[in-house]
Amino acid sequence: MIINSFQPLRLRIEGNGPFPGNPYEVDFTDEEGQPCNIFLLMSENGMGKTTVLEIMAALMGMLGKKEIESCGVEGLDNGELAVQWDILVQVVEDDNTPRNIVLSLLAGNFSDETGKFSEDRLFVWSDEDLHKHGAERQEKRGFQWRAKGTFRFISQNHVTRKKIQTLFRQREGADPDDFEISSCGLPTLLHFSAYRDIPKITSQKRQISEPDYWGYSPVRRFSSHSTSWENSLDNVLVWMKWLDDGRLEKAVEIINKRVFQGSTTFIKGVRKTPPEAIVVSKGQEHGLDRLSSGEKNLVQLFLRIGAHCTRNSIILIDEPEIHLHPNWQKRLMKQLREFAQEHPGITIILATHSIEMLRAFGFEHKEKGLRKGGEIIEENME
Structure with missing residues (x-):
């Protein structure tokens, strides 16, 4: 069927x-x-x-x-x-x-x-x-x-x-x-609650592992992330990099187009040590948790849409x-x-x-x- x-x-x-x-x-x-x-x-x-x-x-x-x-x-x-x-x-x-x-x-x-x-x-x-x-x-x-x-x-x-x-x-x-x-x-149905923050990751152990919510499901619910590595957007991007099948590049393209187009901020990719996303803003590199509240809101939306739709x-x-x-x-x-x-x-x-x-x-x-x-x-x- x-x-x-x-x-x-x-x-x-x-x-x-x-x-x-x-x-x-x-x-x-x-x-x-x-x-x-x-x-x-x-x-x-x-x-x-x-x-x-x-x-x-x-x-x-x-x-x-x-x-x-x-x-x-x-x-x-x-x-x-x-x-x-x-x-x-x-x-x-x-x-x-x-x-x-x-x-x-x-x-x-x-x-x-x-x-x-x-x-x-x-x-x-x-x-x-x-x-x-x-x-x-x-x-x-x-x-x-x-x-x-x-x-x-x-x-x-x-x-x-x-x-x-x-x-x-x-x-x-x-x-x-x-x-x-x-x-x-x-x-599939993607449900985004009104709480879409990206907090700083506090868990010390970071390793390449399948992210929470990765596999297909009829419904996925997304809200403010916990501070764990498994539930982080950084882990999603690092996992895509590890898959090495073009998904990371596609996700980064979607976010940079939908969120940062016309600004000096963009997602560059991911680094190996520590494993995390690299954001460039006014020539300076930092993590996702340093984005403004509005930028976090939009990155959360479009990364999840790109990864799970x-x-x-x-x-x-x-x-x-x-x-x-x-x-x-x-x-x-x-x-x-x-x-x-x-x-x-x-x-x-x-x-x-x-x-x-x-x-x-x-x-x-x-x-x-x-x-x-x-x-x-x-x-x-x-």
């Missing part, structure tokens, strides 16, 4: 927490009903946008699994929420014919009054809805919360879903540049404006738009409260290769 595309369509959240009352829905399609490849989720702090990203990351992390102990999101783990994330997936199976399906990822409390699973709390796609996206059918899989805090695996119309699940299980932990991951189009990736970035001057916010948005244009299978979803990011997004401007969309959780923003 080959996965040609993996594009979010709709997220439905029902229950208590930040979205009480009627089911809350986020529509990830543009004005023409096509899946967006860049999407802006905007609200004031405390209105639930971070929860939306966490829910999507949790659902993606369940792909390939038949058992879980928890979802990792409070409202799902205590039975307050029921969520459904619909994704348009184009697959090519044994007959070499591309087919579209709507894959519905489910998690939470879908129980009726008797405690049994009920489809009444699902959004069931009609033939007309499916036809709009050229989809043949809806396939559902996920985990039903039960009263004792345990989860039961649920699956319906599992013909294609089962094959996708098998693909995920077979490739879990493989090298991110593994040929089969590229050739079969396995998607597959051709069908979903990139979630919470508060991309953190530590960034308004001019840097505009620059970041420009770089993300360009990245989406250059990589047609990528979907970028940003959660922000920054008016500068909203302006730089440019809803009113149509751009070649971009399908823009957005959602404002709180309408009264100034």
Whole structure:
């Protein structure tokens, strides 16, 4: 099986927490009903946008699994929420014919009054809805919360879903540049929290070792690094140098283009003793931890994107404006738009409260290769 595309369509959240009352829905399609490849989720702090990203990351992390102990999101783990994330997936199976399906990822409390699973709390796609996206059918899989805090695996119309699940299980932990991951189009979700610092490494032992998070996984979550060598960006770059297959040069090129273009700062490469990245600024060499807060934010983003993206990736970035001057916010948005244009299978979803990011997004401007969309959780923003 080959996965040609993996594009979010709709997220439905029902229950208590930040979205009480009627089911809350986020529509990830543009004005023409096509899946967006860049999407802006905007609200004031405390209105639930971070929860939306966490829910999507949790659902993606369940792909390939038949058992879980928890979802990792409070409202799902205590039975307050029921969520459904619909994704348009184009697959090519044994007959070499591309087919579209709507894959519905489910998690939470879908129980009726008797405690049994009920489809009444699902959004069931009609033939007309499916036809709009050229989809043949809806396939559902996920985990039903039960009263004792345990989860039961649920699956319906599992013909294609089962094959996708098998693909995920077979490739879990493989090298991110593994040929089969590229050739079969396995998607991954990269979730960046609002905390993207690069602290100074305090561990004394530094050796060439496979970095944390290196192998393929359906979802990768990134936040402020610990001070350990294994979890550092320096280790990622040193590991790429050791692989000696061109990945280091590619990563350095991405960072220097996306972050430092037009400035006197750039990443030169890595040194052997001590093993670490070499940053040059105004002719002086120093480490990654000496960069400004804004530069650390951006280096973290683009190095991880370059190292872990597959051709069908979903990139979630919470508060991309953190530590960034308004001019840097505009620059970041420009770089993300360009990245989406250059990589047609990528979907970028940003959660922000920054008016500068909203302006730089440019809803009113149509751009070649971009399908823009957005959602404002709180309408009264100034």
